[in-house]
Amino acid sequence: MNFLYLLAIATLFWACSENNTAGGTSEEAEGIVAIKDREIAGVTQKGPFLVGSSVTIQELDGKTLVQTGRSFKTSVKTNLGDFAVKNVNLASQYALLEVNGYFRNEVTGKNSEGMISLNALTDLTNRNNVNVNVLTHLETDRVLNLVQKQGLSFADAKKQAESEIFSSFGFMNSLESPEDMDIFSSENGGALLALSVLMLGDGSVADFSERLALAARSFAENGEWHGQEKGEVADWAYQLENEEITKDVENTTLSKIYHNVNSWNLRDEIYYENAPYINGLLYRFWTSEFNLGACDAMHAGDRKKIANPNSKYYNKEFVCFFDNDFGCTDDGVRCRWYLAEDPFLIELNN
Numbered sequence: 001m002n003f004l005y006l007l008a009i010a011t012l013f014w015a016c017s018e019n020n021t022a023g024g025t026s027e028e029a030e031g032i033v034a035i036k037d038r039e040i041a042g043v044t045q046k047g048p049f050l051v052g053s054s055v056t057i058q059e060l061d062g063k064t065l066v067q068t069g070r071s072f073k074t075s076v077k078t079n080l081g082d083f084a085v086k087n088v089n090l091a092s093q094y095a096l097l098e099v100n101g102y103f104r105n106e107v108t109g110k111n112s113e114g115m116i117s118l119n120a121l122t123d124l125t126n127r128n129n130v131n132v133n134v135l136t137h138l139e140t141d142r143v144l145n146l147v148q149k150q151g152l153s154f155a156d157a158k159k160q161a162e163s164e165i166f167s168s169f170g171f172m173n174s175l176e177s178p179e180d181m182d183i184f185s186s187e188n189g190g191a192l193l194a195l196s197v198l199m200l201g202d203g204s205v206a207d208f209s210e211r212l213a214l215a216a217r218s219f220a221e222n223g224e225w226h227g228q229e230k231g232e233v234a235d236w237a238y239q240l241e242n243e244e245i246t247k248d249v250e251n252t253t254l255s256k257i258y259h260n261v262n263s264w265n266l267r268d269e270i271y272y273e274n275a276p277y278i279n280g281l282l283y284r285f286w287t288s289e290f291n292l293g294a295c296d297a298m299h300a301g302d303r304k305k306i307a308n309p310n311s312k313y314y315n316k317e318f319v320c321f322f323d324n325d326f327g328c329t330d331d332g333v334r335c336r337w338y339l340a341e342d343p344f345l346i347e348l349n350n
Helices: 002-023 134-148 154-169 189-200 205-222 228-246 253-262 279-289 343-349
Strands: 035-043 054-060 067-075 082-090 094-101 116-123 303-305 317-322 335-339
Touching (some): 054 082
Antiparallel strands (some): 303 317, 317 335
């Protein structure tokens, strides 16, 4: 009997060992990977968050993405928004980063009068750098919704959420991951700056926070952005971009934004000595939201009324002006849509 007992124990031990060596632990088999002794760094940007802003890495359950209550904290170290958290140990590769604090306001050129919070949801399997920005914030609740309520994998949920958000702004296609975007030193810094300026508007920090919350909720629920606030953002984009064409460039709001951003001691890379150029991105956004379509030689003289009831230009007429001396681009430089009653358009036609 003792022999049979020992044989049973040995068989059980062999089976467990075989399972662990062939298939790994049950968590590894399910794709859950623990994060051990990592340094997680990045930049936090609206405009950049100021020194002292709090940064928290929240541990998430590998299956449900629910916060476990375990966290690692640090603060922003420079006024370019940089942070680093050492010795991070997590039960899974999924984490939620949260930043809270004051930020540099691109429009006013001053520090914000109020604090804001932005999030980023990430997979740390193959990355130690995670940037937190408006785009990562907008996608966070959408990813959680797709995983927790619709059963998608984290990777599929991220891919879908990013595609939906990129499409909604009309000028973001095939971009790098939002966690890799940096206004000052990434390939798509211009797109991130344009998005940040659009969402900020010319109102208060409270206005911005409300606008961002409404947009994030809309994305979370259905993967699209609807509502009065989007029409207001389109109007703001039109105002900013159109000033560059119709007014003294040195005194336009967008030129002041460029000046403000350039004064923030940009990173050392030669390519990023100046703020990214975003005029064309803004043009593509507002013409898309106003549903104006192409403006080129084939559409020269076309007139369209704005059908977006959330815009203050609702039912106003726009005209496609084509410059016969130059070819067209999609950024509104040589041929573009003008408000029909704009004195600048009348001057062009005379």
